Amino acid sequence: MLYELINLKKVYGRRTxxxxxxxxxxxxxxxxxxxxxxxxxxxxxxxxxxLSPPTSGEVRFMEQRVDFRGNGLIQHRRRVVLVQQHPIMFSTTVGRNVEFPLKVRNAPKPEREKVVEELLHLVGMREFKEAKGHTLSGGETQRVAIARALACSPEVILFDEPTASVDVENQIAIERIIGEIRGRKGISVVFTTHNMVQASRLAEETLFLFEGKLARSTYENIFSGRIEVGANGDxxxxxxxxxxxxVRAEIVGPVRVAFDAGSLRISRTRTERATDTSxxxxxVQLADEGARVRALVDVGIPLTVLLPxxxxxALSPAVGEVVWVTVPPEAIELI
Amino acid sequence: MAFLFDSLLSACLLIWSLDPELVNIVWVSLKVSFFSTLIASIVGIPTGFFIFFRDLRGKRMVITVLNTLLALPTVVVGLFVYAFISRRGILGALDLLYTQRAMVIGQVILILPVVTVFTISAISRIDDRYRKTAMTLGAGGLQTALVIFREARFGIVAAVIAAFGRVIAEVGVAMMLGGNAKGFTRTMTTAMALEYDKGEFVLSVALGIVLLAVSFGVNMIFHRVQGRARI
Known part of the structure; x- marks a missing residue:
């Protein structure tokens, strides 16, 4: 097992x-x-x-318990690398940025030069080797940051929203690089995203986090709401x-409500049981995800529906068409 | 008015002729200030890093005290060090009083808070992503500190220059611990005070011109460095 987290908590002030x-x-x-x-x-x-110790709980990495206060932490850290959402370049050239991890590991100069050339070629940034790191665009910075991370020869590479702030061209390049990292180098990759399509396209396993906890659903359709009692008591x-x-609810008052995209249904006519809402x-949008199709319907709020x-x-709806979305009670979760 | 012009003219001639006494005074001033700044930097910069990055109890209090010490009167430092190095002091046997070393000790105490506080201030302006990036790329504690140092270098150099500016122009410590001995501990500021007392304005004005030139040069460098730090 790569990581095992046991009873892990991270608390900032009073907030978990x-x-x-x-x-x-x-x-x-x-x-x-x-x-x-x-x-x-x-x-x-x-x-x-x-980089940050948990407030409580245990982290096991490759079957070893990690001591966040011990001297051995740097040895663990050198097996894992994090590429931040907005990576920062040291105020020197692109080449020297990529060389940095090799330098701190005391790699000999000829090896450093060879690795820098190779990695800049991999991310398509070879011609920028002598450019100042600070002069790169967001997408270019992200690509150099990936090359710099790979220079660590990591066993695990962690990406924080790798394509959140780059244009489509760079997004494609970065997704290709992530695929290559996994394919050619056999490195474990963990990346965060709030783009469902990207997750289903790239990942072999998807985990959902919501308010610091692992969640059973994607929580794609989360909204603020208020539970009220109707005239008939419903x-x-x-x-x-x-x-x-x-909804089926015991409480009254403000809540966060989540609609499970996989449990919602689309139809051309209004079809609802007494307990459903249509x-x-x-x-407004359709996206093919292989076994499923992701549909975005504007019902006053944007609702994502996942259809087999x-x-x-069988339905073949067209973008722009007026449809009905059926919301059964089992699709609703109050948080 | 004629008196001022005469003094200025004579002072300029004195500087032009590289008067040995004047040169010696300038040399002592620069030497003592250089070593005080050097020692204060060697101690103060790492101290600034230590205070900023360590989770210390009472960190805010330490920074508040250091900020207060920025305005430390030079005569207080002079008096404090004098109590230790005078013949009756616990370090009296070292025979430090009225030496350049005594002046350096006093001046180091005077500018150590300047270097430390300005270093903390320079580091605090550096994006925390530099630290995290260096760490995740495998840098150890010292290597990470060097990365931060590199990114904050303009701010830190500005701290050192500000400290030098403070000691080159101070008079209290130099007078009380150096004793203004001709050829040994006489600095530009103490010599100016003495010549003023004697009514000898020419050397005083000449030294004033040199001191102003040095201060101007230091400030020029300071602003240049600060300007680069903002880029």
Missing amino acids: VLDLPALSLEQGRIIALLGPNGAGKTTLLEVLAF RYCLVQSSLPVK LQGRL TQEFK
């Missing part, structure tokens, strides 16, 4: 940002960590990179203060 009773990550895979902003993804990556959730959805909206490919083919 990570609470993971048990989490295991397998070696040699590409693992995606999905979750909304503030879910604790970056904090988890910093713990996995041994409870419903007023989503985003405007959209009433029938919402009319316009289909067979079901999608």
